[in-house]
Amino acid sequence: MGLFMQTLINGILIGGIFITIAVGFSISYGVMHIVDFAVGEWIMLGAFTAFWLNMYTNVDPLLLIPFIALFFALIGYLFQPVIQKVVNIKHRSAAMMALAFTFGLSTLIRGSALTLWGFNNRNLITVLSEKNVDLFGITVPAIRAGATVFSILVTAAFAYFLYRTKTGITIRAAAENKTVAGLMGIDGHRISRLVYSIYVGLTAMSGVFIGSIFSVFPDMGLRYTAFAFFVVVAGGMGSFSGAIVAGLMLGLISSFVSVYMGGAYVFLILFFILYLILVFFPKGILGKGW
Amino acid sequence: MELLEIKNLQHMFGGLKAISDLNIKVKPRMIYGVIGANGAGKTTLFNLITGIYRPTVGQILLEGKSLVGKQSYEISRLGVARTFQNLRLFNDLTVIENIHIGQIYTNRGRGKNRTTKDLPGEIRRLLELFGLDERATEKAGNLPYGMQRKLEIARALATDPKLLLLDEPAAGMNPKEVMGLVDLIKEVKNQYPDITIVLIEHQMKLVEGLCEYVSVMNFGQIIANGIVREVQSNPIVIKAYLGETEVG
């Protein structure tokens, strides 16, 4: 029973972080209609930025989070026009070209990271590392609890932004129907740029948490790309509530499978479920995707 | 016997009734018009006939054979061809290739071998009829809009259909082009006298010039049937449809 509860709590806590990634990813898909294969690389870059900054400045990685979020939001803001250019290419399958472009981008970033930093694992030490908190009688690492609480707060803030502010409502309108939004005088390009920037910032920020819970290594992106796809596909592309359910589901599945079946099976099971959901519930398990 | 008979057709999108209790009878060799405002369910009707959607309730019979539950390609091989309101050409293929693809199943899947028709000759005939012969080797996507519309009709005709469904063939055309299209469809009917044409339109001009018989749709239902002159003077129709636009 103790193991079960431990696994359950762990699963929920990890799921909390995936939700943040999924929400950004899925709203960016909604607006730009590009599946970003580089999502895991932004996580990796966020984690590494925290690692190097911490090494040279000794500032706690958790305190670096606002800076990293803003810095990557800026990168996203500056980089978005390049992706927009690919989307606008006159080609018989522009969307597929954009997909392949992000695929190339992820290969490029991963290759650069491997070449620069090698294959080694690094640990991101924060003030919460190696501390524990007591949650319903279960001892959990403080960093996991902290990361989850923070992620939930960020996600809630983002939800507030999307549903309660004028810009947020504009974004949702653009995500639901670009042409109609265009008719209503919404500048699609400005919205795309803003959304991509938010998405990259949120994702890199989550990277700091993921890096401090697990470890930091150049090859880590691939795994989190898979996770992000899982959450977004299972939740339904662009669905906020779907992303929350799917994020928790992902956390629980990976936590239970690794405890009860062994770590080697985690990805086998996850990819299998991902494939089944895609084929049988292409709009997500809640049926709320676009 | 009727060529096309639709009985008690009903179709729902979610909880929304797009088509309700619709009945149509089309006699062979007719040009039949279905008119109605945007959103009246006209395109949905075509999508039901061609098997893109499956009706919730009702029957669709082609020469007495049911089309409901059949796949689009099977329906096409039985002799139903269509065009699309928003063009769906094979843009990266040439004009000839577009028409040629239409010809591949001209045997209509009736268990016989390929038709004995002279297929390359048929392509030449269609190109000439639609004035596409000079641009036959160009990519369909590079044609001007009006020619793309014609190519879609040519491609549909290449399947050697019994029933040709035209979905707003005059969409996006100016009045002069519409008159040209009327003449063209008349010429098509002249050269292929056995074909039955059903066309969807909301421009009255085209319907007046072509159709012997029309049905008026409003909110997924047929509100009037009859000869064009009769329907135009029907008060229900005027109120529901013609009244909204300038008559004349």
Place this chain on the structure above:
Amino acid sequence: MLKMKQLTQPRVIIFILSLIVLCTLPWVVSSFILRIATGIMMWIGLALSWNMLGGYMGYISFGHGASFGVGAYITGLLMMLLHLPFFVALIISGVITYIFAMIVGYPTLRLSGSYFAIGTWAFAEMMRQLVLVLDTTGGPEGLRLPPMLNDNFFYFVMFGLALLVFLTAYFFFENSDFGLKVKAVREEEVAARTLGLNTTWIKNQVFALSSMFAGIIGGAFAYWITYIHPDSVLGPLIADQMVIMVLLGGIGTLFGPVIGAIVLYVGNQYMLAAWGQSSAYLIILGLAICLVILFLPEGLLSLPRVFKSTTKGAFARLFSPPRKTRI
């Protein structure tokens, strides 16, 4: 059948001459060069097989490596467990990958666009994870095949396979009604269906056919390198390289994948020789995709045309009198 008139066309003569040259290659070049030529042949075959699905039919797959890996493993297992001769094992593994792809293709091909790309990618990763935990396949330790050290043999095997795929692409995809139907699926699936094309069947055929070729080539590769493990034959890099080769050369064309395979493979081998095994290859690979998509979306094959039109434009600007501008 081929007629005498067709046989004397210049391009047919060039084709036959180049076949003869390629057949004499083992007696002309060193064994190092021959091994590179073998690798080129293999990748030409793989790139062409991916192009059937991604280029002609427009279904971008990031999981085509799964077919390659499945073929490699089946060939290996048939040779090791049942002691079948190589060619028998190869043919059986081709048949099995074909059937396997039919079964997988049926649900997967209901997806389209990005969903299809993610679906195939997830499926391929699933296969890799499966092979990693299975005992019969040796798990992460991999599988060893009976050694065979004959460079000429493998050169001709790969050459033959590449030729087979090339001719299939030429006769079935470039010059036949079947090819037109496949392109119709790419351009407008709904319209294709209303013109009598059974698109489900067409898509399954193309998927199975292209997977079969990748599977057979995978089988030949397994025997060639004699030792396979999940990361070498089921790793994402296999599929990545197929995609990149096709994009680099020119997607949806006959010669694009051939050129892309040659350029990328030779480049890869050169880098291996110059820098050794290095992750820098990934940088080049990624950069190549990004740059090609940004600046040359039709691939290297369109380079002469692009060059011609830009120089023509430049000449025209140089020699034509300045245009009067009206305001």
